[in-house]
Amino acid sequence: MTSDTSPRDNPGHQLINLQKVLNGAHFPATRDQLIETAKRNGADDEIIAFLETLDDAEYGSAAEVSNAAS
Template sequence: MADINPIHLQKALKGASYPATKDSLVATAKDNGADDEVMTFLNDLPDREFGGPNGVTKEISSDS
């Protein structure tokens, strides 16, 4: 997961309403036309609620 570009991730999550579940983040990214790398990252997230964009971004380094 560590290879994900945080800028691409945040662009994919533009407009997300927080707190957000993994499923809602995946749906937002899909609606925003996220690339396969971002979609794979989001699909691999733990099933929990994220309080904001920083919580999602922290997952990039937590799995490395």
């Protein structure tokens, strides 16, 4: 089942899922490294698509990734 709600539209869902799928990420991390970590942790297509929209930059923490979602 898919959802019509993107992570940006549902901040609570996004924050929980981002924290879960970024568990074990080594920061600072690039967008591509975050995507690879998320895939290894079983992220759904919605979260991967969201991560792909992030700026191609280096992120210092999961909180910084979450803030980029705002």
